[in-house]
Amino acid sequence: MRELDTxxxxxxxxxxxxxxxINEGDKLHISCIDNTVILKKVDKNICDKCGEKSYTKQLNLCQECMEKLLI
Structure with a gap:
């Protein structure tokens, strides 16, 4: 059993x-289903905005999300 800090x-x-x-700096997706918290390690090559495969590792954005940001 663990306690939450402030x-x-x-x-x-x-x-x-x-x-x-799971290492320092890794990203975890946090969700809740039926009163249960679920932590899932996120693939480093996934777009941070939409969850699709990332084309640019520096920004962690897929092509479509990059284009939306540039418009």
Missing amino acids: FGRILIPKEIRKELN
Whole structure:
């Protein structure tokens, strides 16, 4: 059992991070289904805006989202 700190953070135990290959700087998608919080490691080559495959690793945006930002 873990407690939230005053900022709403919770520590993921080292054993679980190691088992799931979660490292400092990795992004996690957080969702809630039926009163259960779900954490899912995000692929580094996924667009941050829409979730599609990313074409530009520097920005983590797919081509379509990049074009929308430039318009």
